[in-house]
Amino acid sequence: MKIRVYYEDTDTGGIVYHSNYLNFCERARSEAFFEKKLSPVLLSGHFVAKELCAYYILPAKLGDLLEIKTSLLELGHASFKLHQEVYRADIKLFELDIKLAYVSMQGRVQKLNSDIKEMIMSLF
């Protein structure tokens, strides 16, 4: 998953605004679904962030071409954890650990059934 840095991603400090790295990582998670012709919005619910820790190593700038790498850390009963890294060429700029819960459209936490668990394992 490659992402270009555009004007909208930067701020007046001349670098990518801190929360936009989370957007880049979310794009990579959604794209994992889309490229297999799946949607991150399932019939019975969708995934929401519950916890995350982010580490800013080096800043990205306008025009940078970033690569996002995603791996599955843990698969629980109603949530899963991913580790995501943002690179420019072979330089690591950013790391994210994120726990995503599976919730109904009304926001209630739901169990991941075996079909959804298999899907998650095939995607990440």
Add this chain to the structure above:
Amino acid sequence: MKIRVYYEDTDTGGIVYHSNYLNFCERARSEAFFEKKLSPVLLSGHFVAKELCAYYILPAKLGDLLEIKTSLLELGHASFKLHQEVYRADIKLFELDIKLAYVSMQGRVQKLNSDIKEMIMSLF
């Protein structure tokens, strides 16, 4: 309606990113509803942009305190037009003419009934 310019609103050019002035104007339109304890999401539909023309006069910068002025230009059968201006102190920075249509949640254009017309006239 006063709006402060924060880092997220700026870009690496050191000024507010061009599309964020549209966001500021949308905030002012929604706030007109919220401050009267109303919601811009009605039972039978909501409002979407159909056309807009925007004029960039002077740039806003980090920390600027902006004021948005909104007036009703025209009220039609299924849409209405607003004129909005963004000021810093008494200097005009930006102007917007926007046509908003009333559509159902499925996206079908709907007639503005007399209750909704009265509401629009009382808000803007």
Add this chain to the structure above:
Amino acid sequence: MKIRVYYEDTDTGGIVYHSNYLNFCERARSEAFFEKKLSPVLLSGHFVAKELCAYYILPAKLGDLLEIKTSLLELGHASFKLHQEVYRADIKLFELDIKLAYVSMQGRVQKLNSDIKEMIMSLF
């Protein structure tokens, strides 16, 4: 220029937030520079929006793959005009006419010299 619609681009109305189409068009303008190993930030200045008119035809949704088409309408002394269209497959969703001025880093309008004019004609 293909752009995927992600969660960040949508709003609670279930469609792409109106100002994000301007961001998509800006990405296409910047990408025209980047793909030729150029930067939209030149030594002597950069380009800023002066006027734009936007036409919303049909909404885009999460997961849509959009294509942006850009053409040069007019090339003036200190500004130029582009026409941009956003498509999903062969359905036109959005149109933009935008006038961009060439300004110094301090924000003063500058003449487009012949090198910059040639560059613009080669990009769009």
Add this chain to the structure above:
Amino acid sequence: MKIRVYYEDTDTGGIVYHSNYLNFCERARSEAFFEKKLSPVLLSGHFVAKELCAYYILPAKLGDLLEIKTSLLELGHASFKLHQEVYRADIKLFELDIKLAYVSMQGRVQKLNSDIKEMIMSLF
């Protein structure tokens, strides 16, 4: 610091997009400077996020009026840590721990001198 949730803050899931809580917290940090007629951009540098952990408790929705509470956790040689909480009325929706470093405009980490340390202690 009160923040209204507008359309731009929400996504197609009907709730505030996860990274926008970071924006809300950044607005509160910058506003602490602005309301004392100070700027978060100092002569010798500015502050950038180095690490953060975020906890999503309950979602915010369109029209919600949020309150951000900020407290200083730790003040180091070249960085400081804040704890920030986002409330809707007296319900806590979100928590953030963030470490901010003081860097020069070229991005080099700089020592916080005693003037800047005093300023930080007076702001948070």
